[in-house]
Amino acid sequence: MMAAALTIDGIGVDFSGFKAVDGVSMVVEEGELRVLLGANGAGKTTLMDLVSGRTKATSGRVFLYDAEITNREENDIARAGLGRKFQIPSVFKELTVRRNLEVASCSSPSVFRNLRFGFTAKERARVDEVLALTGLGDAADRLAGNLSHGETQWLEIGILMVQDPKVLLLDEPTAGMTQAETLRTAAIINALKGRHTLLVVEHDMAFVREIAERITVMHLGQVLAEGDIAAIESDERVRAAYLGSKGILS
Template sequence: MNGYQLHMDQVCVSFSGFKAVSDLDFRVRQGELRCLIGPNGAGKTTTLDLICGKTKSTSGEISFNGAPIHRRKEYQIARAGIGRKFQVPSVFRELSVRENLAIGDSRLPGILANLFRFGSGHERDRIEELADLVNLKDALDTPAAHLSHGQTQWLEIALVLAQNPALVLMDEPTAGMTAQETRKTADLFIRLRGRHTLIVVEHDMGFVRDIAETISVMHQGRLLAEGSVEEVSQDAQVREAYLGSGGIGHA
């Protein structure tokens, strides 16, 4: 695998004859923060779906930590160490932030079992650490239904991190956030870099510029370009397909 934690080799997937992803070669190293960008319909979310097993490839191979995962079920891929945050936050709205995190931090099946289990010193420390990491320490006893949209996004990020996945897939994590919330999320992702491998699909190019180590650009289901912010900004094909003449700062 040449040092790559995630390796997608000639991966294709078709829906009713339409190739959403076509001959995709995509590689990510352990601890890397990779941003995946491109116009709507480029295949970015489908790529995350392929990695986590939500969508099965038509052909090609996907390997994680040296083992093929493209034929595994979603729960098997999750147990192998891949966590996913979707575009629309999904939390237990009737429960507090603390109770949500207690469930997320547990390996026990069933919501009630987790709530009755909650309470040891170690668990409290772990929950407070997660809440502090995602800027929710002052909201631990707030029902999730009363959180702002940005805070709800942070809570779902914490629920993914609670399982301590080696690879975290983030689909538009700043969608609907205020400018201040977006800045705090950028700081969070920079802190996570190296502790987890992160693949972030995002349309906010200011956010991408702030966090990206390497950017991969998709177009029409294929990998169009890859490189640093500067390299991608100056790529003529990327400008034509997606960024325009203003580059990443004005996309």
């Protein structure tokens, strides 16, 4: 029996009477890739904020494996094993691609050690592995500030990977990408299946079809439907909610 990597139990947040997320429950199994679908305003990013500690819940609980992480500080939740990639990448633009990954992979929190001393053989091997997986090997010695939009997104996914979190949250990882970049991102994420547990917020259905195992659809802050892509695309409630909505079932 698979272990539950992420358990969301009736989580909600009330902003002065507006329930942006309203009693959402979800279990993501270890090694699973779960896609979170929904139109703008459905509550997807707010749910990610609640899980990662960026927003404090007013109801419900969140567990990372057996550890409750509800309303803990973001850095505590990150140390517990949850990594998050936001829509807008955040990398050290003045450092090379390899250096970004080395700093992220270094087990010591000391910036002095990160920049002045060597890395362990294990850390170097992990950086090389991530460079290969993200397709950034040829760009390893380029400054991160000179990367294309897609390459910057891949570098940020790589930065998360070298930190080896138990659960990765990816918020619209293909936003602003070309079709070719989107397909390459799908290949990267597919390569992570089984090795990491992933929760991916996305609205690009072509991309979702490339990666999805199980989909949770949100609508007005609540879970509307859950299942594989065939079940979601044939679900009348989903069709009724998103009829004419760009990016969903289109």
